[in-house]
Amino acid sequence: MPDLARGGMPCPSDRRNLDHVIEVNGLTKRYGDVLAVKDLTFSVRPGHVTGFLGPNGAGKSTTLRMILGLNRPTSGTATVAGRPFTAVGTGLRHVGALLDANDVHGGRSAAAHLSALARTNCLPKRRVGEVLDEVGLAGVARRRVGGFSLGMRQRLGIAAALLGDPPVLLFDEPVNGLDPEGVRWVRDLFRSLAAEGRTVLVSSHLMSEMEHTADHLVVIGRGELIAQESVAEFAARGTGALVSVRTPAATELARVLTHAGASVAPDGAGALSVTGMSAARIGEVAFGRGIVLHELATRTASLEQAFMELTADRVEYLAGERR
Amino acid sequence: MTTVTTHARFRDLVAAEWIKLWSLRSTRWLLGLGVLALIGLSVRGSASTYADWPTYTPRERAGYDPMTEILDSATAALLMIGAGSVGALTIVGEYATGLIRPTLAAVPTRHRVAAAKLTLVAGVMLAFGALVVLVSFAASQAILSGRGLDVSFADPGVLRVLAADTLLAPIAALAGMGLGALLRHTAATVVAVCAVLVVVPSFFKPTVYQWVNDLYATVPLYVWRNCLSQLHPRVNDALPTPSGSWAVFVLWPLIAALLTLFAVHRRDV
Numbered sequence: 001m002p003d004l005a006r007g008g009m010p011c012p013s014d015r016r017n018l019d020h021v022i023e024v025n026g027l028t029k030r031y032g033d034v035l036a037v038k039d040l041t042f043s044v045r046p047g048h049v050t051g052f053l054g055p056n057g058a059g060k061s062t063t064l065r066m067i068l069g070l071n072r073p074t075s076g077t078a079t080v081a082g083r084p085f086t087a088v089g090t091g092l093r094h095v096g097a098l099l100d101a102n103d104v105h106g107g108r109s110a111a112a113h114l115s116a117l118a119r120t121n122c123l124p125k126r127r128v129g130e131v132l133d134e135v136g137l138a139g140v141a142r143r144r145v146g147g148f149s150l151g152m153r154q155r156l157g158i159a160a161a162l163l164g165d166p167p168v169l170l171f172d173e174p175v176n177g178l179d180p181e182g183v184r185w186v187r188d189l190f191r192s193l194a195a196e197g198r199t200v201l202v203s204s205h206l207m208s209e210m211e212h213t214a215d216h217l218v219v220i221g222r223g224e225l226i227a228q229e230s231v232a233e234f235a236a237r238g239t240g241a242l243v244s245v246r247t248p249a250a251t252e253l254a255r256v257l258t259h260a261g262a263s264v265a266p267d268g269a270g271a272l273s274v275t276g277m278s279a280a281r282i283g284e285v286a287f288g289r290g291i292v293l294h295e296l297a298t299r300t301a302s303l304e305q306a307f308m309e310l311t312a313d314r315v316e317y318l319a320g321e322r323r
Numbered sequence: 324m325t326t327v328t329t330h331a332r333f334r335d336l337v338a339a340e341w342i343k344l345w346s347l348r349s350t351r352w353l354l355g356l357g358v359l360a361l362i363g364l365s366v367r368g369s370a371s372t373y374a375d376w377p378t379y380t381p382r383e384r385a386g387y388d389p390m391t392e393i394l395d396s397a398t399a400a401l402l403m404i405g406a407g408s409v410g411a412l413t414i415v416g417e418y419a420t421g422l423i424r425p426t427l428a429a430v431p432t433r434h435r436v437a438a439a440k441l442t443l444v445a446g447v448m449l450a451f452g453a454l455v456v457l458v459s460f461a462a463s464q465a466i467l468s469g470r471g472l473d474v475s476f477a478d479p480g481v482l483r484v485l486a487a488d489t490l491l492a493p494i495a496a497l498a499g500m501g502l503g504a505l506l507r508h509t510a511a512t513v514v515a516v517c518a519v520l521v522v523v524p525s526f527f528k529p530t531v532y533q534w535v536n537d538l539y540a541t542v543p544l545y546v547w548r549n550c551l552s553q554l555h556p557r558v559n560d561a562l563p564t565p566s567g568s569w570a571v572f573v574l575w576p577l578i579a580a581l582l583t584l585f586a587v588h589r590r591d592v
Binding site: 065068069070071072085086087088089090091092095097099100102103104105106107108109112113115116117119120121122157160164 | 331335336338339342343346347348349416420422423424425426427428429430431432433436591592
């Protein structure tokens with residue numbers, strides 16, 4: 001990490017704590033009658049991308065805001081490198097955060113937005129050009145942010161988070177609105193930031209997104225901690241392998257497989273999804289009965305599935321009927 | 324655990340607010356047109372006095388106050404609404420757009436952000452007020468000297484009126500900021516700025532009830548109109564005194580600044 005103070009303005013030197021851990025301890029936030037975050041305890045370590053997962057309304061954003069000192073906890077503490085963030089004078093040098101890409105003034109240019117932020121943390125002006133380059137917005141630096149698409153705003157928010165070259169980075173739903181190239185770029189960026197020894201916490205309500213990015217997971221639902229473990233451990237919680245089968249004799253095969261001990265669910269016309277039996281065994285059973293198979297494929301236990309199963313009873317907003 | 328806490332220097336925070344203020348087209352237009360409009364209105368008023376002077380009655384001539392050519396009740400109201408809106412928008416613009424979150428995450432010691440905003444807005448609006456008042460004063464003096472109506476800096480009351488006229492802008496701007504920090508909603512704040520600073524006080528007239536007069540004498544535009552803006556303020560129990568008026572000019576921005584600091588410090592964003 002380059003020394004930012006050097007070559008720039010003569011600013012107070014900045015001491016970095018070696019231990020850039022985020023510690024959340026018994027964190028609780030109450031809004032009137034609603035308990036948004038309930039006695040939440042977890043920690044996030046450097047060197048990994050940690051996924052912060054939960055359904056909509058689980059309390060992810062509220063937790064991130066409390067870590068950043070934007071919201072005052074009802075009880076409990078959140079610290080970065082061992083101290084509350086509200087005690088920090090130069091926030092950008094300690095924690096880079098993208099909470100909501102729309103938290104910008106549409107009347108300002110991207111460069112002006114970043115210049116003002118950089119100045120508050122005594123960062124040299126060249127950092128603005130550097131981060132705009134890094135996120136691919138150098139060409140529109142002078143354009144007003146009001147005309148930016150959501151994807152461009154996400155890039156601007158990421159640029160702001162990188163501005164102070166911080167050891168800790170928080171991203172709240174950073175992939176929303178990005179195009180496929182942008183999604184891949186952002187995943188690589190998170191991984192490389194973590195590989196440099198930084199602490200990277202990325203929130204999402206989509207498990208599939210984390211599957212490709214995170215090493216560790218913190219999963220919450222209705223403001224409570226559900227799981228805190230590695231991605232591999234988390235995936236193992238899900239129901240085992242799932243096999244999808246296509247056959248013109250779906251009804252018959254379903255009956256036979258169920259009889260043989262598998263659990264079978266119809267999966268569209270002429271297709272079944274089978275759990276509790278390997279693809280090889282299904283093939284043998286079908287062959288034994290003379291049933292023609294058009295497709296036989298194993299789908300690995302997905303994180304998505306594990307996530308859905310774990311959070312099923314803690315979804316705040318369920319489409320259709322309210323639980 | 325380390326206890327080393329670093330802070331950006333306060334002037335860097337003020338410089339950041341300067342970037343934010345001037346990078347908005349609306350601010351540049353509002354302040355630029357404001358300067359031109361207020362000076363233009365002053366020149367127009369002085370020119371019409373110059374033209375009409377021969378038709379003035381002796382009574383009108385005796386009651387004429389050349390300092391009112393700089394700002395009269397109408398232009399003072401205009402100035403206060405403009406300055407109050409600029410002050411309000413510097414803070415409401417952050418809350419209404421959500422920009423306040425990145426701002427406070429960048430500088431988690433919030434009171435310093437609020438203090439920098441207050442300092443910058445006060446400074447810019449003081450410069451704005453001084454520019455408008457001094458140019459208007461010079462222009463009106465140049466025009467009025469043709470009728471022998473000009474005054475000099477040494478004349479009693481001249482410096483007081485110039486100072487009071489200049490201070491209207493920063494006072495209105497800080498009051499606007501205080502209202503903005505409390506309301507955090509653009510339309511509501513602009514309505515409140517107009518109502519509190521201009522519309523409501525414009526209905527105030529001295530009454531036979533002393534407590535009502537005392538209440539009126541706590542409002543900036545009222546004390547400016549009935550005391551500080553006059554070359555020779557009338558002495559009357561029903562009217563505000565110069566010392567009481569100066570106290571109002573000091574207390575309003577002070578209370579507004581404290582409200583802003585408190586609101587920014589306390590509230591979740």
